Amino acid sequence: MTDLALELRDVTRVHGSGPTAVTALHRVNLKVAPGRLVAVMGPSGSGKSTLLQLAGGLDTPSEGDVVVEGRRLGDLSRAGLAELRRRSVGYVFQDLNLIPALTAVENVALPRELDGVKLAQAREDAMAALTDIGVADLAKRFPDEMSGGQQQRVAIARALVGPRRLLLADEPTGALDSNTGEAVLRTIRARCDAGAAGVLVTHEARHAAWADEIVFLRDGRVVDETGTLGAPDSLLEGAQ
Amino acid sequence: MSIKYGLLALLEREPMYGYQLRTEFERSTGATWPLNIGQVYTTLSRLHRDGLVAETGEADDQGKVVYQLTDAGRVELERWFTTPVTQDARPRDELAIKIALAVTTPGVDARAVVQAQRTATVRHLQELTRLKTRADDNADTAWLLVLDSMLFRAEAEVRWLDHSETRLARLEPPPAAAPRAPVTPHQQEARR
Numbered sequence: 001m002t003d004l005a006l007e008l009r010d011v012t013r014v015h016g017s018g019p020t021a022v023t024a025l026h027r028v029n030l031k032v033a034p035g036r037l038v039a040v041m042g043p044s045g046s047g048k049s050t051l052l053q054l055a056g057g058l059d060t061p062s063e064g065d066v067v068v069e070g071r072r073l074g075d076l077s078r079a080g081l082a083e084l085r086r087r088s089v090g091y092v093f094q095d096l097n098l099i100p101a102l103t104a105v106e107n108v109a110l111p112r113e114l115d116g117v118k119l120a121q122a123r124e125d126a127m128a129a130l131t132d133i134g135v136a137d138l139a140k141r142f143p144d145e146m147s148g149g150q151q152q153r154v155a156i157a158r159a160l161v162g163p164r165r166l167l168l169a170d171e172p173t174g175a176l177d178s179n180t181g182e183a184v185l186r187t188i189r190a191r192c193d194a195g196a197a198g199v200l201v202t203h204e205a206r207h208a209a210w211a212d213e214i215v216f217l218r219d220g221r222v223v224d225e226t227g228t229l230g231a232p233d234s235l236l237e238g239a240q
Numbered sequence: 241m242s243i244k245y246g247l248l249a250l251l252e253r254e255p256m257y258g259y260q261l262r263t264e265f266e267r268s269t270g271a272t273w274p275l276n277i278g279q280v281y282t283t284l285s286r287l288h289r290d291g292l293v294a295e296t297g298e299a300d301d302q303g304k305v306v307y308q309l310t311d312a313g314r315v316e317l318e319r320w321f322t323t324p325v326t327q328d329a330r331p332r333d334e335l336a337i338k339i340a341l342a343v344t345t346p347g348v349d350a351r352a353v354v355q356a357q358r359t360a361t362v363r364h365l366q367e368l369t370r371l372k373t374r375a376d377d378n379a380d381t382a383w384l385l386v387l388d389s390m391l392f393r394a395e396a397e398v399r400w401l402d403h404s405e406t407r408l409a410r411l412e413p414p415p416a417a418a419p420r421a422p423v424t425p426h427q428q429e430a431r432r
Binding site for chain 2: 043186189204205206208209211214216218223224225226
């Protein structure tokens with residue numbers, strides 16, 4: 001299924017062994033196509049963040065397969081996995097992780113530079129990513145010169161700079177007020193509408209509602225999921 | 241809330257006739273509360289009887305009667321805006337009653353009832369969010385406020401359902417009998 005950006009096939013993750021073993025995820029299946037945003041909801045300890053770490057190759061499943069853009073992560077060498085993480089996957093965390101000593105454009109260019117792209121090209125890619133997100137005017141600012149919402153949007157630009165088309169976001173609105181959080185979600189939604197694939201981990205239903213599909217986890221298992229929506233006008237028809 | 245206050249608020253903007261009031265009411269509430277023209281005229285006649293609105297004495301080009309707010313109507317409207325809505329003015333909460341009964345009715349899997357409701361409510365949230373993405377931030381402020389209100393209410397319901405599910409999970413495992421939980425339209429479709 002090379003047309004999927006991300007697929008989890010019967011993925012189980014067990015921490016520890018023997019009587020103290022803890023199953024963080026149990027036989028989870030997930031498919032994310034380009035242009036789609038999938039939200040993962042669940043209480044603390046339900047396995048949301050484990051799922052995201054497995055999807056991004058930061059952790060390895062005990063059983064099952066994680067497939068990113070048609071490549072089974074289990075088949076990749078350590079170097080191959082590192083390359084895939086750099087080139088295919090972008091992360092946005094609750095902690096912004098912008099480097100304080102670098103400007104916005106330098107922060108966004110960094111993954112490209114680490115990927116061996118020449119400085120001028122890396123800066124050009126970074127400016128393109130900032131422009132796409134609508135924050136090109138922040139390019140020369142340092143993180144401490146930006147609001148939380150602005151920093152988070154720069155972090156999204158960094159996550160999607162260059163050819164990376166899979167966005168993994170872990171509670172990206174956690175520290176932000178309601179309106180700023182909504183602006184960040186609008187940005188993620190717009191990136192997915194423009195062709196990126198996204199997985200959004202959140203415990204807030206109002207944020208998950210920006211996704212095309214929502215998966216509910218409890219104790220490491222998928223207990224519920226919503227499918228593709230119909231036309232939104234059906235809401236108003238229902239009200240009448 | 242009755243239609244009464246909606247019409248008084250609209251007439252505070254400017255004098256209007258019945259059909260115009262209906263159109264403006266629906267525009268202000270994003271068509272979430274459709275009115276039929278009969279309700280508008282019935283309400284107008286009561287407001288007129290109670291001295292809260294008066295005819296302007298001028299009919300428009302097509303002979304429609306135009307109404308305006310009276311001083312008494314303005315006082316009534318101000319009283320409404322300055323009085324908080326009371327919780328007990330809301331109808332009985334069918335969902336809370338349904339879940340409570342699911343817990344105490346033999347053979348019903350209350351957790352399945354909770355899950356099915358949560359799926360439905362979250363889908364409702366998704367639909368509201370999509371309507372929001374279509375709205376114009378500058379032009380549709382009234383509609384966006386109504387949408388936000390519906391979003392926050394739906395979110396609160398999901399939080400309460402999550403809380404209920406956790407509470408139920410601490411109880412004994414669900415009964416072995418086939419659950420009698422509601423099935424959402426999407427689930428029905430998926431099962432076909």
